[in-house]
Amino acid sequence: MSAHTPPVLLPVAGQPPRERADAARNRSRLLDVAARLVAEHGAANVTMDAVAAGAAVGKGTVYRRFGDRAGLMLALLDHAGRAFQEAFISGPPPLGPGAPPTDRLRAFGAGLIEHHLRYRDLYLAAELPPDRRYTDDPPRALYARHISGLLAAAETGGDTELLTETLLASLDPALLAHLRAQRGMSQERITAGWTDLVDRLLG
Amino acid sequence: MSAHTPPVLLPVAGQPPRERADAARNRSRLLDVAARLVAEHGAANVTMDAVAAGAAVGKGTVYRRFGDRAGLMLALLDHAGRAFQEAFISGPPPLGPGAPPTDRLRAFGAGLIEHHLRYRDLYLAAELPPDRRYTDDPPRALYARHISGLLAAAETGGDTELLTETLLASLDPALLAHLRAQRGMSQERITAGWTDLVDRLLG
DNA sequence: CGCGGATACGGACCGTAGTCCGGTTGTACG
DNA sequence: CGTACAACCGGACTACGGTCCGTATCCGCG
Structure with missing residues (x-):
């Protein structure tokens, strides 16, 4: 070993070495083009080809950046999702901390219904294959932790983990889109249904 | 008009004219091959090509008979599903008629969980695109009517239609598969969760 | 039995998601 | 400034689902 150890050659595991400049440029170009095409x-x-062509970039580049089609759509949703996420994590009550857990849960569902319905076509296009749907979707994991925490705080009995999944399932984008479009239910009605559900389960 | 009207040239609408012999033969050959390949x-x-090749039939024939990949898988599930359907429609209580609606609902959920888990890989492969998932699946519609009827009979208040969808969502094959495989929950635990859910909602 | 039209057949064809790899470029370091 | 290597790039390629249409087959009727 020499007196001064050389700078990290194997970068700190878990801290990806920072994106190269051209790569970063391509990412944002791709996101811009994708957003425009979606609109x-x-x-x-x-199509993925159209996005690649629109950004004057090879197809491989799109896939390297975003993994697959769902990944690209999810990236598009990421920005819109952040606002909602911050709102229920650290925003004002009743969505954010400060209100009783049951109130927060009601507000959370209402907010997620709103969000999922607003961006429904993106969510439908972003849907992962069934075996990855519940594992490869960071926001979903966050929602689950949040609901789970609220349930624990509400000191309701029962299988919290399972109850969390059930509640989350009733807020699924595809289901909501169906209720709205095929069944013709208004967003108000759906939201009222959520409130009623929470009341019955925790009231 | 002559004395005796000629036989139907435009066949009675709604009563498809009966399948041709070769078509019927191909259908069953295709189902056999598909079942074998799945096993x-x-x-x-x-793949659809493999099924077609295995049955020594053109690809077009597969699609004419079953519409698409999901249709083929659903056809494979049809046989297995019928037993369960008859059981809750006209079988012995508590699954069939005769027991109080709440008991029937508990039994129905337990049965559907069992069924969905038993054939999970088929259900995952049979999954329709999000916009058709809730409309182009006859068994699902039947389940919905059944649950809806039980809820009505139980004279629980609230938005029955919406509550039906919520309950059905918690029995979704993809969700159940996830709970079982990724989350490692036993079927017993999942079933207990369903029972608890029904108790909370209708108890 | 023979005819005619509805029905079914096959497999070439298309569009799209996703993979692969030889060549290029950015960047850290001396 | 030069070098070396990891990261990145492009686009040809593969696999698969689904469509199309000219041809062959079945079957009811005379």
Whole structure:
């Protein structure tokens, strides 16, 4: 060993070495183009080739940055999602901390219904294959922890983990889109249903 | 008009004219082959080409008979599903008629959990795209009517239609598969969760 | 039995998601 | 400034689902 150890050659595991400049440029170009194409043609009609071509970039680059089609759509949703996430983590009550857990849960569901319905076409296009749907979706994991925490705080009995999954399932984007579009239920009605559900389960 | 009207040239609408012999033969050949391939390689690894080739039939024939990949898988599930359907429609209580609605609902959920878990790989392979998932699945519609009827009979208040969807969502094959495989929950635990859910909602 | 039209057949064809790899470029370091 | 190597790039390629349409087959009727 020499007196001064050389700078990290194997970068600190877990701290990815920082994105190269060209890569970062391409990422944002791709996101811009994808957003534009989604706005123009609807999320369902946007192909990966079109995004690549629109950003004057090879297909491989799109996949290296975003993994797959769902990953790209999820990245598009990431920005919109952050606002909501901050709201229920650290925003004002009743969504944020400060209100009783039951009130927070009611507000959380209402907010997520709103969010999922607002971006429904993106969510439908972003849907992962069934075996990855519940594992490869960071926001979903966050929602689950949040609900789980509220349930624990509410000191309701029962299988908290399972109850969390059930509640989350009733806020699923595809289900909400169906209730709204095929069944013709208004967002108000759906939200009222959520409130009623929470009341019955925790009241 | 002559004395005796000629036989139906435009066949009675709604009564499809009966399947041609060769078509019927191909259907059953295709189902046999598909079942064998699923057993051998798992539903996820069965391609439509392989099924067609295995039945010594053109690809077009597969699609004409079953519409799409999901349709083929659903057809495979049809047989297994019928037993369960008859059981809750006209079988012995508590699953069938005769028991109080709440008991029937508990039994129905337990049965559907069992069924969905038993054939989970087929259900995952049979999953429809999000916009068709809740409309193009006859068994699901039947389940919904059944739950809805039980809720009505139980004279629980609230939005029955919405409550039905929520309950059905918690029995979704993909969700159950996740709870079982990724989360490691036993079928007993999941079933207990369903019972608890029903108790909280209707108790 | 023979005819005619509805029904079914097959497999070439298309579009899209996702993979692969030889060549290029950015960046840290001396 | 030069070098070396990891990271990145592009686009040809593969696999698969689904469509199309000219041809062959079945079957009711005379």
